[in-house]
Amino acid sequence: MNPQGLSEPQVVPKAVVMDSARKFCQIFMEIPQYKAYDQANIALRNDAEAHARAEDYSEKLGSLRISIKLKAVSEQENLELQNLKDAYDQMPSVIALNKADQELRAVSHKLGDILSDSIDMDFGNRCRQPDPC
Amino acid sequence: MTNPIDEIPEELLDITRTLANNLAQSEPFLRLKQANRKVESNPQASQLSTEFSLLQMKVRAQQYTSDYSQADVIKLRSLQSLVDRNQTLQEQAAALEDALNFLRDLNQLMSGILKMDFGALTRRVSDD
Numbered sequence: 001m002n003p004q005g006l007s008e009p010q011v012v013p014k015a016v017v018m019d020s021a022r023k024f025c026q027i028f029m030e031i032p033q034y035k036a037y038d039q040a041n042i043a044l045r046n047d048a049e050a051h052a053r054a055e056d057y058s059e060k061l062g063s064l065r066i067s068i069k070l071k072a073v074s075e076q077e078n079l080e081l082q083n084l085k086d087a088y089d090q091m092p093s094v095i096a097l098n099k100a101d102q103e104l105r106a107v108s109h110k111l112g113d114i115l116s117d118s119i120d121m122d123f124g125n126r127c128r129q130p131d132p133c
Numbered sequence: 134m135t136n137p138i139d140e141i142p143e144e145l146l147d148i149t150r151t152l153a154n155n156l157a158q159s160e161p162f163l164r165l166k167q168a169n170r171k172v173e174s175n176p177q178a179s180q181l182s183t184e185f186s187l188l189q190m191k192v193r194a195q196q197y198t199s200d201y202s203q204a205d206v207i208k209l210r211s212l213q214s215l216v217d218r219n220q221t222l223q224e225q226a227a228a229l230e231d232a233l234n235f236l237r238d239l240n241q242l243m244s245g246i247l248k249m250d251f252g253a254l255t256r257r258v259s260d261d
Contacts, residue, residue, distance in 0.1 A: 010158060011158060011159070011160050011163060012154075012155045012156075012158040012159050013159075013160075014159060014160070014235070016155055017152070017155045017156055017159050017235075017239065018238075018239065018242055020148065020151050020152040020155045021152055021239055021242055021243050022242070022246065023148050023151075023152075024145075024148045024149060024151075024152045024243070025243055025246040025247055026246075027142075027144055027145050027148050028145060028247065029246075029247065031141070031142060031145060033140075034247075104254065105254055107140065107141055108251070108254035108255045109255060109257060110141060111141070111145070111149045111255065112252075112254075112255025112256070113255075114146075114149045114150060114153050115149065115152065115153050115156065115255070116255075117153070118153035118154060118156055118157040119153075119156055119157055119162055119232075119236075123236070123252065123255055124252045124253065124254075124255035124256035124257075125252075125256060126233055126236055127233075127236040127237055127239065127240035127252040128237070128252060129237055129241075
């Protein structure tokens with residue numbers, strides 16, 4: 001007890017914090033949103049057609065890189081690029097992953113808020129590794 | 134529309150609250166809280182910190198526009214030197230650095246287990 005009669009805050013050792021983080025992860029990995037994301041991720045990884053479309057878009061983008069830098073992309077080329085991107089984005093496995101990603105983020109935002117409130121700082125933004133530059 | 138928190142299992146909310154409480158009660162965060170209180174109760178340090186932060190934001194904003202004020206930059210350097218010599222603010226800066234390092238370690242551990250950057254998932258605006 002301190003002179004004001006208030007009890008001193010109990011210090012939680014680092015190992016205990018890390019242990020609760022491990023337990024958090026175990027439970028987080030069991031929620032439907034995490035499992036759905038994991039499955040959607042595997043499905044996209046195994047989707048050869050989606051890979052081919054991603055490759056088409058990537059190749060076109062690569063061929064236009066200099067024109068993009070010079071802001072000299074023609075309307076036709078821009079349209080072609082957009083069509084290739086749309087073709088990829090409209091693949092069922094891509095749509096499924098985006099949906100799963102959004103749902104997992106929605107849950108994570110709420111969990112992040114709980115963590116942020118406890119430390120009076122934005123958990124997500126403050127836990128980034130510093131810029132190595 | 135369903136509120137996402139309604140869909141979060143109670144077990145996950147419980148362990149999140151436990152983690153949040155443990156984090157807040159960890160040595161680096163308790164030390165940061167103490168350092169912040171010390172700054173708040175020191176009018177000179179508190180005023181210097183506010184003045185420095187406001188001017189720093191102003192100068193940063195000026196860097197994005199071309200509205201560059203040499204006088205502001207000189208004033209900022211002078212304030213920086215005062216901040217560097219202020220013991221209370223230095224303790225606060227060191228405590229903040231320790232707390233952030235702790236937070237990064239924690240996120241690294243969690244991200245390793247989850248195989249995805251948990252911190253990035255919690256961010257409202259994804260810019261990574």
